[in-house]
Amino acid sequence: MTSGDDWLQALARERGDIDRSSTAERVADKLRATVLDGVVKPGSQLNEKALGEVLRVSRNTLREAFRLLTHERLLVHEYSRGVFVRKPDWRDIVDLYAARRVVEGGAVRCWPAAGEKARAAVREAVALGRAGAAQGDWLVVGTANVKFHQALTGLAGSSRLDEEARRLLAEVRLAFHVMGDPERFHKDYLPLNVEILGHLERDAVRDAEESLADYFDRAEKHLVAGLREQ
Amino acid sequence: MTSGDDWLQALARERGDIDRSSTAERVADKLRATVLDGVVKPGSQLNEKALGEVLRVSRNTLREAFRLLTHERLLVHEYSRGVFVRKPDWRDIVDLYAARRVVEGGAVRCWPAAGEKARAAVREAVALGRAGAAQGDWLVVGTANVKFHQALTGLAGSSRLDEEARRLLAEVRLAFHVMGDPERFHKDYLPLNVEILGHLERDAVRDAEESLADYFDRAEKHLVAGLREQ
């Protein structure tokens, strides 16, 4: 039964791959989604004991997950007080958008050299956004917008840059939740995304950069204004 | 002896302050320096128990430090096997330099808008490199080169981008250690740094970008060639 053994070994290896993500990481994934979906509001405390009981993990494991998310700037740790969902302020937005301008702006310039797969991702994100808008589903429009900017970063072809973009976008998303009404907001930027893609399809990289810079200016202004009211 | 008790409590609190924020981070700092200085070679394993005993910290604390450095890609965690010093290969270099091109290239374009402090950091890094070269101290030249590229990133004025640059540069430094002879190597690039600064001082941002791109091409080629031999 050597062929059967091979099959079992393949399964075992696959299972091992899945299990390789530790419990703490899986817990962190769950918490990250909860935070980014705005289920727990920025500023609220996460109770160790209660959360541990709900998620059926030990305190140590939960604390490990907390540390992971703290390093992603989604949680903050106050000594002997506990962990809280982070509450970015307008200064964070300024810093964040300075980074996004460099990262995404630089990645867009790689369009001519980018592979077809990376370009397709940009097109798909725009298509998804248009489909969502057509159905009035602003949640889809919101996620499509995030996908669009991740796809722009993907043009550079660097997994490290992709990860950084993921971090930056997650933090921006958190900032949306500090203001109210986070989803409907994205609809206004869909035409700009369409415009950027249009420029790129004509290899007009410089025009695309300009439109993107315009997007950043508007989005940053919007967020800073919203957060300064708090 | 109430006054004595107060004094003890104050000391205890101060000790707590130091210990709380940095036990794991100080351990991580020590380990990071050890790894980046090439004292422990890429590929070697870090034993939890032995290291914990040497550094006099608990396993939990050490694991936290490991986690920090794993996040910085200086260590790798293999499931149920342990922690090892990472060994970047030529594919990592390609990915790494794609990211650096975007990050540093984008940041350089911020020179006209950058503050005087950020510009001064670039000048100082070049000056330090020249001084080191004049004395034949290639270790100083090496650290000056790292400082130069961090300073370029600093032109964007984003702490998040600075952090990312720090991570990328640390990883590059790790790659040097996979090849031999990591320090002397930097000397060849000093003239290029001087040239870039020269362009910037004349606000010739485009020329600076080109020289920087040239630097990336050469450095990437050097590293890829060196690592493919392994």
Place this chain on the structure above:
DNA sequence: GCATATTTGTCCGTATGTATA
């Protein structure tokens, strides 16, 4: 201001699973 309850910080022992000799 004080005493109490709750929560967190830290460390330790143990059971289980995995890889290596």
Place this chain on the structure above:
DNA sequence: CTATACATACGGACAAATATG
């Protein structure tokens, strides 16, 4: 196959800090 070494995750114990009445 056994033995070992190690890592993972859990739960408990106790100290320290904070919050509450």
